[in-house]
Amino acid sequence: MNLGGTVHVNKKGFFVLLFCTIILFIYLYSHNGTEKVINRINLRKLLAVAVQAAENGGREVVEIRNNLKIESKGKTKEGANDSVTTADYKSHCVMLHNLKANFPTVQVISEESIECGDDYSSTGTMEFDGLIDEWVHEDNIRVWIDPLDATQEYTEKLYEYVTTMVCVAINGAPVIGVIHKPFLRTTSWAWVGKSNSFDAIKPREDNVLKFIVSRSHTGKVKEAINEAFKEKEVEIISAGGAGYKVLEVVNGKADAYLHVTAIKKWDICAGNAILNALGGRMTTKQNTVINYSDSDDVVNENGLIATLKNHQYYVDKLK
Structure with a gap:
């Protein structure tokens, strides 16, 4: 028996093996051979884009405040007027564009539902480099946005109440929250189990x-x-x-x-x-x-x- 003989590689066999390996790889990263299952979203980057979206929407709310068209969606159950303005729509489109430009497959649920064009730009991004990446499958994510919270107060020029908001829910649980006050230019955010923008929290210690x-x-x-x-x-x-x-x-x-x-x-x-x-x-x-x-x-x-x-x-x- 010649144990020291030369091993000859069959080129045809090699390429067949390589092809099978590729097919196996594709199968393992697919479902029924067609549907992708490895399509994960980086939550750290989603947080950064959520902050960007809220702040850019807020700029629209501030810029358009003196040139509003106000409509009514009807009455609430309590009889209050349910107003909507051009600022709601502009902010919605900017926020939606910011989110979809970066995460086109993530489902976004907004208070407004108008069709938006493509002429919306994005400005400014926080990187949150100090936070660790966390990846979640896109099917488990819902992004909820409110392009203009306190619309009624906005029309009354009670601007201190106005916010733009983004929320990321994972499997139904709210995990990332962003609340931007456009007229004060302040943004508050938090990521459950990771970090937040708040200083030391001191709950009230009052008898009232x-x-x-x-x-x-x-x-x-x-x-x-x-x-x-x-x-x-x-x-x-x-x-x-x-x-x-x-x-x-x-x-x-x-x-x-x-x-x-x-x-x-x-x-x-x-x-x-x-x-x-x-x-x-x-x-x-x-x-x-x-x-x-x-x-x-x-x-x-x-x-x-x-x-x-x-x-x-x-x-x-x-x-």
Whole structure:
């Protein structure tokens, strides 16, 4: 037996083996041979684009404020006018373009649904280089945007309440939240389990319970608070915009944000993510976690309670 003989490589066999290896590789990275399953999104980069989108949308909101066309979508259940403006539409198109230009396959759910052209540019990008990459399959991601929160207050020139918001939900859970105040040029963001833009959070330590509620969708919220906390000293603050109200809770200006009627999920998703990241909670009045996975289920019908601490206390009192 000649164990030291020369091994001859069959070129035809080699190429057949190489071809089979390539086919196997394609199969392993596909489903039924056609549908891609390895199509992952970098959440660190998505956060950067979300901040960019919110800020660029905010620029449109500021620039167009003195040249508005105001329309009405009708009335809310509480009888308030549901306004929409050219600023809502312009901001929507800019934000949608920013997101789709970078992540064309990600599903984006917006308050507005108009067709947008292609003449929208993107400016400025934060890189977040200090954060570690995390990859998630695109099918598990929903991006919720509110191009102009507090539209009614915007038309009344109550600009302090106005925000633009982006939220990234993974498997229905809000994970990244961005709230931009365009007239103050400040942006707040948080990524659950990773990082956030906030300084040290100091929850209120006051004997007076402060609740922040909607100024235009109050429903029976004030009566509910006064009845549930009648043994406490209570202060009720009326304000516009769900994004603004969540930030007031985060910044220690209110103990809880309470809403007792229906509210759209693009209004609350970003704030929900921020509270989750900071150890707070946002739930329905029944203490049910709000799910953001279904693009056809855009309304939270069961009110909400948003707090930075002692969430169960408020849920129990408001039952």
